[in-house]
Amino acid sequence: MHIVVCIKQVPDTAEVRIDPERGTLIREGVPSILNPLDAYAVEGAVALTERNGGTATALCMGPPQAEAALREAIARGCDRAILLTDRAFAGADTWSTSYALACAVRKLGDVDLVFCGKQAIDGDTAQVGPGLAVHLGWPQATYVRRIIEATDEAVAVERLTDWGNETLRVGLPAVLTVLKDLNFPRLPSLVSQMQARRCPVERWGAGDIDGDAAQFGLDGSPTRVVKVFTPPVRGACVVWQGEPQKTAAKLIETLRREALI
Amino acid sequence: MALRIDHAACTLCLRCIEECPYGALAQLEDRIAVGEACTFCGLCVEICPVAAISIEAKETERAEAGRGAVLVYGEHHEGRLHHVVFELIGKGAELATTLRCPLEVVVAGHGLPDVCAQLAGLAVDTVHLVEHPALAQYRDGPFGRTLAHLIGELRPAIVLAGATGRGRSLMPRVAVLCRTGLTADCTGLEIESETGDLLQTRPAFGGNVMATIVTRRHRPQMATVRPKVMTPPERKGTARPRVRRWAVPSELTASRTQVLARQAGDQGPVNIAEADVLVAGGRGLGGPEGFKPLAELAALLGGELAASRAVVDAGWVPYERQVGQTGKTVQPRLYVAVGISGAVQHRAGMQSSETIVAINSDPDAPIFQFADYGIVGDHREVLPALIERLRAARAAEGAEDE
Numbered sequence: 001m002h003i004v005v006c007i008k009q010v011p012d013t014a015e016v017r018i019d020p021e022r023g024t025l026i027r028e029g030v031p032s033i034l035n036p037l038d039a040y041a042v043e044g045a046v047a048l049t050e051r052n053g054g055t056a057t058a059l060c061m062g063p064p065q066a067e068a069a070l071r072e073a074i075a076r077g078c079d080r081a082i083l084l085t086d087r088a089f090a091g092a093d094t095w096s097t098s099y100a101l102a103c104a105v106r107k108l109g110d111v112d113l114v115f116c117g118k119q120a121i122d123g124d125t126a127q128v129g130p131g132l133a134v135h136l137g138w139p140q141a142t143y144v145r146r147i148i149e150a151t152d153e154a155v156a157v158e159r160l161t162d163w164g165n166e167t168l169r170v171g172l173p174a175v176l177t178v179l180k181d182l183n184f185p186r187l188p189s190l191v192s193q194m195q196a197r198r199c200p201v202e203r204w205g206a207g208d209i210d211g212d213a214a215q216f217g218l219d220g221s222p223t224r225v226v227k228v229f230t231p232p233v234r235g236a237c238v239v240w241q242g243e244p245q246k247t248a249a250k251l252i253e254t255l256r257r258e259a260l261i
Numbered sequence: 262m263a264l265r266i267d268h269a270a271c272t273l274c275l276r277c278i279e280e281c282p283y284g285a286l287a288q289l290e291d292r293i294a295v296g297e298a299c300t301f302c303g304l305c306v307e308i309c310p311v312a313a314i315s316i317e318a319k320e321t322e323r324a325e326a327g328r329g330a331v332l333v334y335g336e337h338h339e340g341r342l343h344h345v346v347f348e349l350i351g352k353g354a355e356l357a358t359t360l361r362c363p364l365e366v367v368v369a370g371h372g373l374p375d376v377c378a379q380l381a382g383l384a385v386d387t388v389h390l391v392e393h394p395a396l397a398q399y400r401d402g403p404f405g406r407t408l409a410h411l412i413g414e415l416r417p418a419i420v421l422a423g424a425t426g427r428g429r430s431l432m433p434r435v436a437v438l439c440r441t442g443l444t445a446d447c448t449g450l451e452i453e454s455e456t457g458d459l460l461q462t463r464p465a466f467g468g469n470v471m472a473t474i475v476t477r478r479h480r481p482q483m484a485t486v487r488p489k490v491m492t493p494p495e496r497k498g499t500a501r502p503r504v505r506r507w508a509v510p511s512e513l514t515a516s517r518t519q520v521l522a523r524q525a526g527d528q529g530p531v532n533i534a535e536a537d538v539l540v541a542g543g544r545g546l547g548g549p550e551g552f553k554p555l556a557e558l559a560a561l562l563g564g565e566l567a568a569s570r571a572v573v574d575a576g577w578v579p580y581e582r583q584v585g586q587t588g589k590t591v592q593p594r595l596y597v598a599v600g601i602s603g604a605v606q607h608r609a610g611m612q613s614s615e616t617i618v619a620i621n622s623d624p625d626a627p628i629f630q631f632a633d634y635g636i637v638g639d640h641r642e643v644l645p646a647l648i649e650r651l652r653a654a655r656a657a658e659g660a661e662d663e
Contacts, residue, residue, distance in 0.1 A: 011282050013467055013586070013605050030284065036587060063285075063297040091301035094445075095437060121586050121609070122282065122466055125445040130401070130433035139402050139518045142430040145580070156521065160581055162426045162532045163338065164525035171517030180587040181580040218301050218316075222442030225303045227473035231464070231613070239635040241624070247636045248646035251618065252654070254634060260595045260616055261538075261562055261651075 001054030001152065004105055005045040005078065005115040006132065007038040009062050009069040010122045034069040037117030039076070040178050043185040045115040046077035048150055055079040057108065061089055061100055067201050075188030075196035082108075088206040091218030094123075098131030099220065103211035104204060105136060113155065114175045118143065129177035139174045145181040263317045264295045264305075270313035277305035277314060282466065304470070329415065329481070330386075331357045334408065334422035334432075335368035335376065342368075342379050344535075345423030347493035349486060352450055353421055354384040354494060356459070359452045362418060365389060366502070369407050371397035377504055382496030389415070391507045395514030399427065405434035406513040412439050414507075417481045419459055421450075424485035425534075436483050442476035443483040446590075448490050448613070449473075458482065467586060467609025487592060488535050531565065531581050538564025538595045541584055541611070542572060545600020545621060546640060549577040554644040555599060561651040567591065569601045585610035599640050603628025620644075 012033040034042075045056040058073035060066050061084040070081035084104055092100065105111050114133075119126035126142070133140035146158040148167070156169045160179060170176075188196070206216055214220055238254075240247040255261045271293060278286045278293070285298035286305065293314075306314045331353045336343040350364065357364040363386040368376050371392050380388060389411060395403050412420060412435065420435075422428040424446045436443035449462035453475070459482040462473045476482040533539055540559035542552050552566065559566045568578035570585050584591055586606040596614035601607060603619070603626055611617070612631055619632035622639050629635045636643050 011284070011466075013469075013609060030282075032284070063283075063299075065298060085297075087297070090297075090299060093442065094433065095440075095442060098433075098437065124465060124467065124590070125433075126429050127433035127436075127443060127445055130430055131437045134405070134434045134437040139516065140430070140434075141518075142401070143426060154517075160426075161523075162535070164523065164531075166520065167522040169519040169521055174517070179580070180583075222436075222440070222476050222479040223444060223474050224477060225301075225472050226460070226475050228302065228304045228307045229471050229473075231468065231471050234617075234631055234633060237619070237629050237632045237635045239624070239629060239637060241637040244638055244642035244646040247638055248643055248650055251634060251636055252647065252650050255595070255616075255618070258616065 001049060001052050001112045001150070002108070002110050003045040003049055003054060003056045003113045003115060004059050004108065004111050005038070005041050005056060005073065006101055006128070007042065007058055007060045007069055007073055007117070008035045008120045009033070009060065009066040010035045010120055013121055032065065032068065034072045035117055035120045037119060037121065037180065039117075039185040040180055040182045041115040041117045042073050042076050042078060043183045044147065044176070044178050045113075047183060048113070048147065049079075050077075052150055054112075057082060059101065059104055060084065061092070061097060070201050071196045071199070072188065074199045075192045076186060077192070081199065081201045083201050083203050084209070085203055086205040086216075088213065088216045091221065092216065093221035093223045094125050094127035094131055095222055096215060096217060096220040098128045099135050099215050100209065100211065101128070101132050102135030103209035105132070107204075107209050112152070112172045113150075114173075116175065116177045118177050118179055126177070129175055133175035136173070136175070139170050140176070141168050141170050141174065142177045144176045144178045147182070264299055264301065265315045265317050266293050266295065267313040267315075268292050270311050272311055274310060276308055276310065280304055280308050329417040330363040330365045331360070331419045331421065332412070332415065332417035332481070333364070333366045334420065334428070335366045335388075336423055336425060336427055337368060337370065337373075337376070340370065340374040340376065342376065343423060343425065344493070345425060345428075345486070345488040347383070348488065348491040349421045349423065350380075350383050350385060351494040352486065352491040353419075356419060356450065356452060357384070360418065360457060363387065365415070365417070367391065367408065367411055369396050369404055371395075377501045381499045381501045383494055383502075385502040387503045387505055389505050389507055391509055393509040393514055395511075395516070396509070398520045400516055400518050400520065401430050401434060402516045402518055403514040405431055405438065407509050409435045409438035410509070410513055411507060412481060420481045420483045422485050424487045428485045432483060432485050439481065439483075441479040441481060441483060442474075443485070444474045444476075445485050447484045447486045448592075450484060450486065459484070464613055467605070468590075468612045469609070489537070489592065533565050533567045533582055533584065534589050534591055536565040536591070536593050538562045538597075539567045539584070539591055539593045540564055540597045540599065541567035541569065541601060542578070542599050543569035543601030544571040544575075545602070546572070551600070551640065552577060554648060557648055558597070558644060558651070561648060561655065562595070562597070564593070564595070569607050598628055598632070599644065601628055602626045603631065
């Protein structure tokens, strides 16, 4: 079984501090990390190849420094890593990103299953996984919380929906986007980290994947960001302290006045 | 495309370097240099005080005249339309009025009950009913192809769907099939007066930044919209929309996906993303028993129980109630956080809530930096006091009613 896990490198929001006066993010010196939700996808893919045999290939589109995210995926058990990197890919929206990833998966050729995290913590769109599935012409299961069974023909998964759980049987090849609930990602050991440092990361550019160059990057993206702004800053917090009966009364009175209760 | 910096205009204030989310900018002697990490997000363009930065993209030709309708995707569960559909109709009617175009709804399924009755008295001109035995159970694949097919036939200017679990899985498929743009989780939609294009505003970076996105040259313009953000319209009269029935070519409904089972969670369906009031607990509650009074408070406020990552990981509360980066993003009218310190990851999932109340024993907890109201105190004393007062108020109201 050949499993591809798609990952993204994102700014580490845990390292982001808030400018108390402007209420905005202080982004200076913020390190880049493997998208936290992708760690569950990596673990899911690696665990499945360990159980069923096969290989797990990590695939990432991003600038050259995104190689670090791929090395982490290797340290967490992936067998092979491919970085899709080219100025031609820059500025891609979810349509164009999923297109380029689909071209890369197609080039790999014998892929049975693609794992993605639920979404990336910078864009929060959750659109690349389903987009990738359609570009490949494959079915999908999103919000997967449990893999019940995986054979060469199909996977049975449990997914979390707005209404509870749904169990699906999806014929392969297919795309899964997974939740944190799926597993407990292993921490890379010191040895595996050393190995990952030496492991080659293949670099594929726009010319290496068989795709329509007009669909890549910003030029191939139907959407444009026309404005970015910080949301209105909340007023200072009104804080009550002291006798619980009194503070509770003040809170209830306030919520009532604002018709919140 | 390229990021252009007008070095003559640049004052080297370095704000762009500070604010770049991707660390793509650097100072190289007396110039700002653009690194490979640049994703053309446009934040630097926006914040540059002297307008020295611009993005140069290939000139895009205008979209073909989009005079079609505003089309709302009618998500339903066994024929009952989801409340977000009515919220979308409210917003869609506004957009349709501005664009002077019809407002239409598409509902797909099999053996649907009278959907039109649910849409009576609203500003919907036409309901497109698509029925096929293969659509009896919802599945992303067949529903996506069906919707894309209908969009191809109808050529709407705008397609709106709820940013529900279903909408967020379905619409990205439809957008790729239609070769058009899709903006996820919008909280604001309006028509740009000069162009008639749809301005789609959404939170990004866990709600720390708002971005306005536009689809210039592709149609339809597609957006998923967060539930409970738009206002449902009032019903006027009982007039029903016109119905148009569609057959689906069978090749669209073929699928390798089978639904084996569907069941609601242990305590019935829980969807904290759509609750009006959430009462969330964190590690500060000390243990699973700390959630008992919290559940009571949630019930008294007419809300749902939610939790931070720490307590979900500890197994005190099931995952479907987790708020934050690795859980759900919520936007209730009232969010009460008890014993939650307010780490950035938690904040990312709830900071768009209308009103935030924090109860915490640590006056320096970060949650007080972005809450509207706070009580510094021990939850073991504050919660019983709140519950007692709310109960008393409830009893008094009950007595008045009699």
